[in-house]
Amino acid sequence: MSVEQQEAKHTGAPVIKRMSSIAVGSEVRIVRSNRVVLDNIVCSAEIVITNGTITRILPRGGHSSANDAEVLDVGNLVVMPGVIDPHVHVNEPGRVAWEGYWTATRAAAAGGITTMVDMPLNSLPPTTTVSNFQTKLQAADGQCFVDMAFWGGVVPENQAELRPMLKAGIPGFKCFLISSGVDEFPCVSLMDLHKVMVILQGTESILLFHAELDNTQGIPASAHTSEYSMFLESRPDIMEVDAIRTIIDLCLLYKVKCHIVHLSSAQALPIIREARRAGAPITVETTHHYLTLDSDNIPPGATHYKCCPPIRKRINQEELWAALHDGHIDMVVSDHSPCTPDLKLQGDGDFLKAWGGISSLQFGLPLFWTAAACRGFGLHDVVRLMCANPAKLCRLEERKGALRPGWDADMVIWDPDKEFEVQEHMIHHKHKLTPYLGFHLRGQVFASILRGTLIYQDGNFCPLPCGDHILIQSKSSDKGNSPYY
The missing domain is CATH 3.20.20.140 (Metal-dependent hydrolases)
Structure with a gap:
């Protein structure tokens, strides 16, 4: 039994792969969770990622060929x-x-x-x-x-x-x-x-x-x-x-x-x-x-x-x-x-x-x-x-906004039951002045994945920015209708 599993057994905490298992900035091949938010269901599943895109969504345990260093198992944390x-x-x-x-x-x-x-x-x-x-x-x-x-x-x-x-x-x-x-x-x-x-x-x-x-x-x-x-x-x-x-x-x-x-x-x-x-x-x-x-x-x-x-x-x-x-x-x-x-x-x-x-x-x-x-x-x-x-x-519905095969492997991994207080030291905006300082909130983000790359985990960021500029291609006619006046 792993250290993570032993901790989960004694404390009820979710099983989480430590940062030493998957370094922030690394490519993730599989995300496993007991609570994956799909179109019509929240279920136990594993999301298979290839070249930044979701390729398959399988029942948990349905894919065993990945190296442990490429698998992020987050236990009961929500993946959406x-x-x-x-x-x-x-x-x-x-x-x-x-x-x-x-x-x-x-x-x-x-x-x-x-x-x-x-x-x-x-x-x-x-x-x-x-x-x-x-x-x-x-x-x-x-x-x-x-x-x-x-x-x-x-x-x-x-x-x-x-x-x-x-x-x-x-x-x-x-x-x-x-x-x-x-x-x-x-x-x-x-x-x-x-x-x-x-x-x-x-x-x-x-x-x-x-x-x-x-x-x-x-x-x-x-x-x-x-x-x-x-x-x-x-x-x-x-x-x-x-x-x-x-x-x-x-x-x-x-x-x-x-x-x-x-x-x-x-x-x-x-x-x-x-x-x-x-x-x-x-x-x-x-x-x-x-x-x-x-x-x-x-x-x-x-x-x-x-x-x-x-x-x-x-x-x-x-x-x-x-x-x-x-x-x-x-x-x-x-x-x-x-x-x-x-x-x-x-x-x-x-x-x-x-x-x-x-x-x-x-x-x-x-x-x-x-x-x-x-x-x-x-x-x-x-x-x-x-x-x-x-x-x-913003016309991104054919690649973002859902966990589906063919869509970008963009995910937030979070604990909807975890409570925390907003404190100045945790704020990453340039300026810390906000009405929410001191608020007690529910729902703490553990990790973010952008097109298969672990960009944020538990207070740590990927070493270099990896975001893309999204340019939306428009279809248009050559001329509009006449105004009413």
Whole structure:
């Protein structure tokens, strides 16, 4: 009996091959577990890997020819597809003091994320032209511990760049209906959107929206700007609802795929459901912070909780959970949007002036599981909301998001029962400021495998980055339809 098996017998711990058996950075030929999450079942199985691809999935013990040095036997730990996070702000090039590919992708690997999609801002330059996209690819080269895809951006007057960017490998574009917070990425007008929709007709592209409209009266000068209730009042639900109504009208008119990023307000859910019944090709994401944090528990001056749209009340949060359960929200993402700590203005705690964005990339899986498990969600729900549906969003569903023969051998190995406290020393983001410091979470990641390579195990990373740049090939017609005006 091995040391691992003896320990398991006496302590009930899972059988885990020690790091000396399979070095981080090594190729894994077989992954064995008593809990493998396949399409319709959680079962004991072994996953056979050849050249980075899953070739067979067999009953446990059904394959005996592999060398022990190539087998990762994780006992009762859960093996499921690697998490895909389609909403991450890496900020490189240009704002590497905020974050960067090296630190962001290491944090991702430590959190079980094997693929992430970088937003077109807040890098300098933003990803709004083919030239800028090439600049971003050069900056990311040789730095990524996980696979990377890239969204493009829509800004006023860059319509001529959109189809060339699709040909260059971008799966879709993000735009803002309100100020983005950075001058180099201005918001678009309704007329801009009509032009963009015409250009994207006949393509497989998707248009992502930061869905807020600036249609409020503002905040009185006498307001206490260190009170979170003041900030929440400054970004009411109607800003999201009106924006989403505008998006739905465009989506129904042009039948171009649209996606609502970081839905915060549950008040928008009825019109989204109605739009889908009417045939609108629209999808929706929400974030870990909207599902975990609530406005009643944000202290005065705690600007590291600031994000836009804002964190809302607990009753709103429960409606978001119900929508996830019923399939009206399609996925859960991090919207990891870090900055240097000084931009959070913690000295004066001004919510209006502080940078908006929450760092959470590394902790998405346990954040979701901690709150989801007690609401009746299971492991297949995790795969649906954090692997399969994000893969579909960025057109990777034929190679990622599931454990199937022919798919990339991307896996997260984790213990859904293990509890831990978020402490600063374990955070791999460039900056450690996050609302989740001190949180007690359930669901600890043990290892991550990227296309058959053990990239992370128990606090250790592969010596060199081995992530690829994923360029999505688009099919497109030569011309779109005429606009309605």
